[in-house]
Amino acid sequence: MSPINSLVSPGKICGEFKSTESESANTESTDTAAGIIQMAPLSGNMVSLSANAHSGESAEALLVRLSGEARRRRLTPVQANAFCDPALGKQTGHSPSPAALNPNAALAFPTAFLGRHDTPDGCVLGARVTAIPANSGHHWIFDEHGAVCGAKWETPDARYLLLGALTPADTSAPRDRQAAAAWLLLQKRLESAGFTLGNLVRTWFFNDHILDWYADFNRVRNAFFNEHNIFGTLVPASTGVGACNAAGAALSLDALAIAPKRKSSGGGMRIEAVASPLQCAAHDYKSAFSRAVECTSTQTPPATGGSRHLLVSGTASIGPDGKTAHAGDLDAQIDLSLRVVGAILKLRGMDWRDTSRAILYFPKIEWMSRWEARREALGLPPIPGIFAHCDICRDDLLFEIEMDAWKEAAK
Secondary structure, three states, rough: OOOOOOOOOOOOOOOOOOOOOOOOOOOOEEEEEEEEEEEEEEEEEEEEEEOOOOOOHHHHHHHHHHHHHHHHHHHHEEEEEEEEEHHHHHHHHHOOOHHHHHOOOOOOEEEEEEEEEOOOOEEEEEEEEEEEEOOOOOEEEEOOOOOOEEEEEEEEOOOEEEEEEOOOOOOOOOOHHHHHHHHHHHHHHHHHHHOOOOHEEEEEEEEEHHHHHHHHHHHHHHHHHHHHOOHHOOOOEEEEEEOOOOOOOEEEEEEEEEEEOOOOOOEEEEEEEEEEOOOHHHHHOOOOOOOEEEEEEEOOOOOOEEEEEEEEEEOOOOOOOOOOOOOOOOOHHHHHHHHHHHHHHOOOOOOHEEEEEEEEEOOOHHHHHHHHHHHOOOOOOOEEEEEEEOOOOOOOOOOOOEEEEEEOOHH
């Protein structure tokens, strides 16, 4: 095992942890002067690049390192998340405008700077960038102020839209109204880009002080889904954790939409929700998301007959009855969360070696050192995961993991 990152920020110690280089079958590790970047494929020719922060590395430097590696490989970064002191987003002055859209622009793509309300000043934990081939013929999506909020592109079997760092316009409104406004904003962005709510396959919600208003958030989401018949189509996979954002909004969201192309000759893209063998449906306890969504392409890569991309929602220590399991026991909660994800992978003919990326959410930074101990205790291979300091959606949940897995369809 090789230590790759110590979680220390300029002038502020977040903690010292050791991680391991990923042994994922999908992931390529690139040594740079500042540490290891994990790269792996996703659907739609997307490539994930992620890394935990090196000692002394700023949030901007980490993002520049990841996006620079993408460009070196002739990829165009289209979206990113930095898990850090969210105030660092203001310090970077990051607002991707049309003038910044040139090959040499460091951060010309939507980026959310996210951290718990008490993430230490200056703390930088990790980041991930999603990129696509530079020759994808992508189009940027702009908001009303001319800032970039996403990108759309096509493959032979589907159209793709990735949106990032969306926040409601009125950040002074009550939180439930901001949540409703966020859903309307997402709908507007989808429709203006030629997509529908039914094309949503994955959402990420980062809610400031989530424990104070998660019930209200779920109420708003359920009402929106009922109004637009989302429950009658595909309910997207999702993550909902507690994190502040640089805009000072009640929530920030990212979203991925995929619109399959109709093929007269058969084939193309198939998208379906995946149940969890070890947990009940989230809707059973009034939370509206699928445990996972799988996207199967029969077109790319053509040499293998296609690929499968499994998007696993944020997963925590919740039992089959929908109640928190192992309250107060961090190790047991990590173990159960990993077993739940492992069961979903097995159900789809995958395993942990197919992991492309993962985010490891902890409400306390000092608990992050338990990750490697529990992974090793369960006999799991190292995975390309980054740390995030966020609240989980219940005060008795101590850990959450989200992950993506990718595999050639023929395997």
